[in-house]
Amino acid sequence: MFKLEYINNEFRLPISYCKNKMELNDNIKKDLELVECVDPSANPIYSHVFKPTNVLGETINKEIPKHYTTNKIFLTETQTVLKHHVPINEQSGFEDQQIHNYSDSELDNIVKIWDEIKNDTGFKEKYMYMDWDFLLFLNKHDWFLQIMSLYNLSSPVLSLLFPIFILIVPFFIIKIRGLKLSMNEYIEILKIIISNHAIGKVFTQFNSVDNSQKVYLLVSAAFYVFSIYQNILVCIRFYNNMKKIHNYMFEIKRYLDYSIFSMTKFIENYGTLSTYQDFIENMKNSLYIMQDLKGHLEKITEFNVSFNKITEIGFIMKHFYDIYEDPTYNKVFLYSFGFHGYMNNLDGLKKNIDEKYISYATFDKLARENKPETKTKTKAETKFKKAYYPALISKNPVKNDYKLEKNLIITGPNASGKTTVLKSAIINLVLSQQWGCGCYETANIKPFKYIHCYLNIPDTSGRDSLFQAEARRCKEIIDCVNENKEESHFAVFDELYSGTNPEEAVISARAFMEYLVKNENVKCILTTHYIKLCKQLGKIKTIKNYNMKTIKKNDNFEYTYSLIEGISKTKGGLKVLTDMNYPKEIIDKTNKLMK
Incomplete structure (x- = not known):
């Protein structure tokens, strides 16, 4: 389950790591209208100060008033962060590494994608994973998912070929047993068998049977055609799912590139600040997991219809299921959302400082x-x-x-x-x-x-x-x-x-x-x-x-x-x-x- 407010459970602002922090009373936050106004048309105080521009910034903005501190070392080091802060897209190496610069709407879209994946109550059924509790472990094995995927792709062809296969196999069995039977003789026998089969009678005896038999023959033929139609729909659905999964995975990979670059730069710039060590250590833990996931996603090639792509399907399905199911990934993504919300508020605060509306103490x-x-x-x-x-x-x-x-x-x-x-x-x-x-x-x-x-x-x-x-x-x-x-x-x-x-x-x-x-x-x-x-x-x-x-x-x-x-x-x-x-x-x- 994913909700925006869960972000603050995983991402904590630097001040929350201070040992001598104090919690600001709720009545102060309410009376001063720091993050919420009595008049819904008005902007709260911290919206003016931090200027959040996306849903992540707005979510973290509500958490900012929670703590204050008497730790002057932390406060002066926070001033250092602000003095050297520049937006992510202006950081050195951003263009060289061809990192995509996420706009506010694109960050909001990433949150929407994560919400679609995590809150999809019919996820397993929709993407054709095993849904029985005692078989859920199979969703973590790419070889099994590969077999299931190949079956889903080939099901329309199999449904068409299966009757032909059933008809041809007896001929080869007879030959193996050493009995003499020519192909022409076998075909004549098949004609007799087919003429007595419900589907065959539709084409050979339809006009010669009574009305009740005609209804039976038509219903039997309809069920057969419908089964083929259903298998075709399964194949089309699987194809569309794979296309959608690829879009999700490539967007997630692009977002991981952006997040990894942003966090790495923050660590490089402020890793020596003494009161930020716990904050940065927690960031590193999330960074390692994101880098590992990115390594897996980099093995996925562009979506196309080819033999090589078919061999990747099990691998893709496994990691897509991991993204949905693994609580570690959920925590890391929530942390990254919080980090970008924090950076968005830093951007707004620094802009006010640069424009001389706000000054350092x-x-x-x-x-x-x-x-x-x-x-x-x-x-x-x-x-x-x-x-x-x-x-x-x-x-x-x-x-x-x-x-x-x-x-x-x-x-x-x-x-x-x-x-x-x-x-x-x-x-x-x-x-x-x-x-x-x-x-x-x-x-x-x-x-x-x-x-x-x-x-x-x-x-x-x-x-x-x-x-x-x-x-x-x-x-x-x-x-x-x-x-x-x-x-x-x-x-x-x-x-x-x-x-x-x-x-x-x-x-x-x-x-x-x-x-x-x-x-x-x-x-x-x-x-x-x-x-x-x-x-x-x-x-x-x-x-x-x-x-x-x-x-x-x-x-x-x-x-x-x-x-x-x-x-x-x-x-x-x-x-x-x-x-x-x-x-x-x-x-x-x-x-x-x-x-």
């Missing part, structure tokens, strides 16, 4: 590799310069600078960009701890062991109210911090405790944030509309207030989407109601009450 050299973060203060902190939201990657976005030496609170009216900045920070941090790059001009990253997200808390019909769901998420974060106090944590909170009344929300949020930031290993970003909360928390030395710069023009706003220091006092609720064409009476009443 630097990593805090003061932190000790592969050891927990400690409370020891250092000057190096995580900071981003000209960072932006990846979904706006090619739309000339407004870019902002921010650093995480302190915890940030961001205020601003609705639609001013608070949540976008918050998302930008966490997404770029995750990307940097997966690939060593992100949507910014420059960044210095002090990797975080744990990443938390409080965003889009669901208000469902389940057991929790909205506030209960918010409180539950916050409790999960607190528990993780308390259980791992010596590790580094990064958390984002969008509109903390908005599910309860403003008075309780401010009190609860203040208590929560004061408790959280006591741990110097925790860094967080909070967005809120509560000015009172900002003023209270702003008194803490480890917290700093920022706001989204908004220029008020009469009754309208100009959003700059720029992050500046201070607390925003701009109220944007009325503008939202106005933009949504609320009745004038409601707008006027709201405006009056606000004054």
